[in-house]
Amino acid sequence: MARLAAFDMDGTLLMPDHRLGDKTLSTLKRLHERDITLTFATGRHVLEMRHLLGKLSMDAFLITGNGTRIHSVEGDVLHRQDLDPEVADLVLHSTWDTQASIHVFNDTGWLTGEEIPELLKAHVYSGFRYQLTDLRRLPAHSVTKICFCGDHDDLCRLRIQLNDVLGDRAHLTFSAVECLEVLPVGCNKGSALAVLSDHLGLTMQDCMAFGDAMNDREMLGSVGRGVIMGNAMPQLKAELSHLPVIGHCRNEAVSHFLTHWLDKPNLPYSPE
Structure with a gap:
């Protein structure tokens, strides 16, 4: 048992x-x-x-x-466990060939740069929602994870880009078909x-x-x-x-x- x-x-x-x-x-x-x-x-x-x-x-x-x-x-x-600040800085401040939206998580909550009401449907019963902020001005320390949301094929192409730049300094995973996450190593x-x-x-x-x-x-x-x-x-x-x-x-x-x-x-x- x-x-x-x-x-x-x-x-x-x-x-x-x-x-x-x-x-x-x-x-x-x-x-x-x-x-x-x-x-x-x-x-x-x-x-x-x-x-x-x-x-x-x-x-x-x-x-x-x-x-x-x-x-x-x-x-x-x-x-x-948090992302290495250098990794978080690279992900947040680099230009990626993708249409996906980007979302940052830390102990204060969920941060993103634009209104995407569709994403709030998954949180309707809790009332949890994002906070709007300028992600490029966000400090890279104490970032728990970074998430990209969008079309799966686009995210698959993005994963190749991220892997080429980050290598073994981060763990990349799909938490859903339309959600690619950048997590700390291990x-x-x-x-x-x-x-x-x-x-x-x-x-x-x-x-x-x-x-x-x-x-x-x-x-x-x-x-x-x-x-x-x-x-x-x-x-x-x-x-x-x-x-x-x-x-x-x-x-x-x-x-x-x-x-x-x-x-x-x-x-x-x-x-x-």
């Missing part, structure tokens, strides 16, 4: 309207009652996740910013979950994890039981082809899987 359960949010726990379903919430509470520790491993900001947890009246550890921060149930910082959900597991006196084999995007790859590939969503990015399914694939987030597939795991652990599972 797993002792620590880690959940991605968007495309995994959250339905397409970015809401947590009632069945999912009920199942998470069942896990808590079974003394299984919960952690939400997400690209979202800790300020947003704290707000959501307060609305749900749920205790959980938080891995946020795709592994750049880990917070205890009480809200204490257990781990933090920073991902898997490495963060390993830190949290060690803090709790557990091993990664004691963990189960659920995800749908390439930023979940390291986490899903390193735990005792990794589970991929049916709506996951094709690249993730291809790279972790040995892992089970369950249903779609719109059908609360995580709840469906966990209910079977809790009630009928000795029987084979079939996606809904």
Whole structure:
């Protein structure tokens, strides 16, 4: 039996309207009652996740910013990692051949240079939103991560540019089809979950994890039981082809899987 359960949010726990379903919430509470520790491993900001947890009246550890921060149930910082200031400066102050919008995250929140109301739809239930600022005048220190949002093919071309300039000084990953992130070296959900597991006196084999995007790859590939969503990015399914694939987030597939795991652990599972 797993002792620590880690959940991605968007495309995994959250339905397409970015809401947590009632069945999912009920199942998470069942896990808590079974003394299984919960952690939400997400690209979202800790300020947003704290707000959501307060609305749900749920205790959980938080891995946020795709592994750049880990917070205890009480809200204490257990781990933090920022981009190398030289890397942040290069990304923010270079000219890139892309149509993608650029977004900067630090401990104060989400910063961007233009109004993009479409991006706020993913945060409608939390009310979390960006702060408008001149990114080229933004200090390069204490930058947690930088995110580019736009067309996937455009982002794939941008990734080649970024990799040519940054090399091994940053970790590049797709947190969604339309979202490319620049993270600190060695920073991902898997490495963060390993830190949290060690803090709790557990091993990664004691963990189960659920995800749908390439930023979940390291986490899903390193735990005792990794589970991929049916709506996951094709690249993730291809790279972790040995892992089970369950249903779609719109059908609360995580709840469906966990209910079977809790009630009928000795029987084979079939996606809904």
